[in-house]
Amino acid sequence: SSLQCYSCKHFFVVNYLVTSDTVPSFSDCPLINATRCAIIVTWDLNNNDTVLLINNENVLSTKDTLEDSIAVMAYMERVPDQEIPIVVHYLQFVCMSSEKCNSELKLTSLIQTVSPFVPQSAACRELNNFTIECPPTDLDACERCQILVDKWPSASVELCATCPRTTPNGNLIARSTIFVLNNRTQLADHVQLDCQLKGCNSVDNINRIYKTSKITFDFGKFFNLSSNKIV
Known part of the structure; x- marks a missing residue:
C-alpha cells in the first residue's frame, strides 16, 4: 500500500x-x-x-x-x-x-x-557559591551543562552550575567523599553531573542523585577489625 x-x-x-x-x-x-x-x-x-x-x-x-x-x-x-x-x-x-x-x-x-546539544538553547543553570574556582559559562565552546556540589558536615552546601568551555568526560554522574580516619570525620560529599538535556544541571537533579545513592563508612567496625588483627 x-x-x-x-x-x-x-x-x-x-x-x-x-x-x-x-x-x-x-x-x-x-x-x-x-x-x-x-x-x-x-x-x-x-x-x-x-x-x-x-x-x-x-x-x-x-x-x-x-x-x-x-x-x-x-x-x-x-x-x-x-x-x-x-x-x-x-x-x-x-x-x-x-x-x-x-x-x-x-x-x-x-x-x-x-x-x-546547542549551548545557546540548552538553558544550562548558572549558580556559584564555590569557595574554589567555578569554570565560567562559555556558550561558544560549551559541550554540556555541568553542576558540581559539595555538601559539608557543617550542613553548608557549595555549588557551581555552569556550561564550561571543556568537560574531559562525556555525560557523567559521579559521587565521591573522603573519610578521615584519625578523627573519624567525613569531608565534603561531592557530586558532579555533566549532561546535555535542557536545564539538566539543576539542584533537583543533584538531590535525586543524593537520594538514590549512598556512601557509608563504619569507623567503629573498621577500628575494631584493625585492633583484632594486632598481635
Missing part, C-alpha cells in the same frame, strides 16, 4: 543549527505517493549549519517493516592537516504508519526528543 509523503526535490541548507523552535518550513514541497517517507537531518557543528532532506528516497538500508524507525549518530573525525576535527550529528526518520508522516510537525517533535 502507498501513503502520501512530502518530497522536496533537493536537500536544503540553513545557516544555523536547527532546533525544535527553528524548524524551517517545507510544507510547500509536493506530496507524492510512496511506500515510506523519510526525513534526514545533518547538523554540522563546525560550520553551525544544518542540511535537511525530506523525501522518500536516499535512506539508509533498512529491512522492510511496517514500523517507524529513528536512526541517530554523533560523528567526529580528525582529518589530516586539519587542526579542528569534523563534528556532525545526524538523524534519520523513516515512517510508514500514517499519511504525511514526514511533516514539519513530526520533525519538530522528533528534535524535541532527539537533538544535538
Whole structure:
C-alpha cells in the first residue's frame, strides 16, 4: 500500500543549527505517493549549519517493516592537516504508519526528543557559591551543562552550575567523599553531573542523585577489625 509523503526535490541548507523552535518550513514541497517517507537531518557543528532532506528516497538500508524507525549518530573525525576535527550529528526518520508522516510537525517533535546539544538553547543553570574556582559559562565552546556540589558536615552546601568551555568526560554522574580516619570525620560529599538535556544541571537533579545513592563508612567496625588483627 502507498501513503502520501512530502518530497522536496533537493536537500536544503540553513545557516544555523536547527532546533525544535527553528524548524524551517517545507510544507510547500509536493506530496507524492510512496511506500515510506523519510526525513534526514545533518547538523554540522563546525560550520553551525544544518542540511535537511525530506523525501522518500536516499535512506539508509533498512529491512522492510511496517514500523517507524529513528536512526541517530554523533560523528567526529580528525582529518589530516586539519587542526579542528569534523563534528556532525545526524538523524534519520523513516515512517510508514500514517499519511504525511514526514511533516514539519513530526520533525519538530522528533528534535524535541532527539537533538544535538546547542549551548545557546540548552538553558544550562548558572549558580556559584564555590569557595574554589567555578569554570565560567562559555556558550561558544560549551559541550554540556555541568553542576558540581559539595555538601559539608557543617550542613553548608557549595555549588557551581555552569556550561564550561571543556568537560574531559562525556555525560557523567559521579559521587565521591573522603573519610578521615584519625578523627573519624567525613569531608565534603561531592557530586558532579555533566549532561546535555535542557536545564539538566539543576539542584533537583543533584538531590535525586543524593537520594538514590549512598556512601557509608563504619569507623567503629573498621577500628575494631584493625585492633583484632594486632598481635
